[in-house]
Amino acid sequence: NTIRATQHPLMIIQQDKDSIYVTADTLYSARLTDMANFQKTFLPGDNQGSGNDSLRRDTVVQAIVIDAGDTTNRNRYIQAYHHVRIFSDSLQAVCDSLFYSGVDSVFRLFKGPIAWANGSQVTGDTMYLHTLNKKPQRIRVFENGLVINRTQEGFYNQLKGNTINGFFIDGSIDYMRAKGSSESIYYAQDED
Numbered sequence: 448n449t450i451r452a453t454q455h456p457l458m459i460i461q462q463d464k465d466s467i468y469v470t471a472d473t474l475y476s477a478r479l480t481d482m483a484n485f486q487k488t489f490l491p492g493d494n495q496g497s498g499n500d501s502l503r504r505d506t507v508v509q510a511i512v513i514d515a516g517d518t519t520n521r522n523r524y525i526q527a528y529h530h531v532r533i534f535s536d537s538l539q540a541v542c543d544s545l546f547y548s549g550v551d552s553v554f555r556l557f558k559g560p561i562a563w564a565n566g567s568q569v570t571g572d573t574m575y576l577h578t579l580n581k582k583p584q585r586i587r588v589f590e591n592g593l594v595i596n597r598t599q600e601g602f603y604n605q606l607k608g609n610t611i612n613g614f615f616i617d618g619s620i621d622y623m624r625a626k627g628s629s630e631s632i633y634y635a636q637d638e639d
Contacts, residue, residue, distance in 0.1 A: 471527035537618025567596040
């Protein structure tokens with residue numbers, strides 16, 4: 448029910464055309480239902496949660512119920528420690544540690560995460576990468592968020608804020624929004 452891999456492990460999350468590759472010093476995977484605080488976290492109507500914000504459910508959304516006998520990837524979580532690297536055709540990222548839950552398909556990147564997607568670089572203290580059908584759908588950056596993308600030689604658009612929300616379309620960043628102490632440098636381009 449659990450897997451711990453060390454000494455240059457590689458995990459491949461297969462999908463139709465673009466698999467996701469994850470490497471780290473240590474990879475660990477187990478069943479969500481085996482976590483000590485899982486039952487308290489996902490009880491219907493429990494808006495207090497267990498203190499584990501990464502798994503706490505919104506009280507407006509119906510609680511997620513997973514049977515302990517569920518052997519699908521939905522009942523699994525993955526932890527990666529130290530020198531984490533994520534590779535796919537549409538996105539690359541690095542961080543110190545990572546938590547991924549099959550129940551919500553969110554990669555949680557901790558300690559200095561950096562992500563690159565189609566010419567943009569995103570940094571912050573903590574980053575949540577929401578996926579749908581194993582494709583990036585949304586990125587949320589908490590504290591010290593910064594997005595930089597190159598417009599032309601020597602010119603870089605920049606967006607800074609306490610939190611940043613970005614949305615993807617077909618694997619490319621389509622829209623970014625910063626909140627809290629926001630700053631922006633934007634270079635308008637002439638269409639020839």
